[in-house]
Amino acid sequence: MLPNRGHLLTEQTNPHSQTLDQLSSLEIVDVFNREDQRTVDAIASARTELAQAIDLIAAALSQGGRLFYVGAGTSGRLGVLDAAECPPTFCTPPELVQGIIAGGAAALVRSSESLEDRFADGELAMLDYKVTERDVVVGLSAGGTTPYVHGALQGAQQRGAKTLFIACVPAEQVSATADLDIRLLVGPEVLTGSTRLKAGTVTKMALNILSTGAMVKLGKTYGNHMVDVAVTNDKLRDRALRILCDLTDLARPAAEALLDRSDQQVKLALLMHWSGCDRAAAEATLEQHRGNLRTALNSH
The missing domain is CATH 1.10.8.1080 (Helicase, Ruva Protein; domain 3)
Known part of the structure; x- marks a missing residue:
């Protein structure tokens, strides 16, 4: 029997958008705008954990480690996106920050959500990428339950890597074993269960902060200028x-x-x-x- 995930914060119905299909286009924009304000508040609430994550990642990278984002669906795509932006922005080698998505490169453009249910695939990914004790693995799961992500975290821990978990549900709803547990609580989505919305936005914001903050700590900037920019076009x-x-x-x-x-x-x-x-x-x-x-x- 499939588990009932209706209790999860990310799956609940938003009382402020229950008449969504009856709203004018302007009213739809206004509903989104009001709800999206919660992403900023969620980042503020997790500021201490995000700062700790920056320090943990920077320390690992400065000692020759790598940073891996692991996710499925929207979360996985956001991890790949953030990783892909690091080389042109900070002139880093492509292997320094990497995104791993359930289903591989094909899943970036074509939905393959069923692959997120494979716990063992997440574990194997850590073996395939030769994760070591010097690396940091960040598991991304909006609803917190993605087996692929939990498998990756377990595999990373078995290989001695530091682990972070980022989810948009409270820990009492879904627990996780990681060195640092970051919860970005944005509430129910405007479109019920569509975590590519607020959950996706707040995840993107968090990854911006983590990668940029770590690169600042590594001396990739001078003031607020990206002095390690790769001049490629x-x-x-x-x-x-x-x-x-x-x-x-x-x-x-x-x-x-x-x-x-x-x-x-x-x-x-x-x-x-x-x-x-x-x-x-x-x-x-x-x-x-x-x-x-x-x-x-x-x-x-």
């Missing part, structure tokens, strides 16, 4: 030049010349400009300080 080259102009007194032509001398590396260009070092010396200084521009500058 015209848009990103323009961004790199604007960062150089914002942080220095250089006009754009001089910033272009500096960026070219640094082989399109914004962080290296800044250190060369501010310290007066040539490229080789600046590279050595950055390597000595594990890529942290601020500490590299302070050493001069």
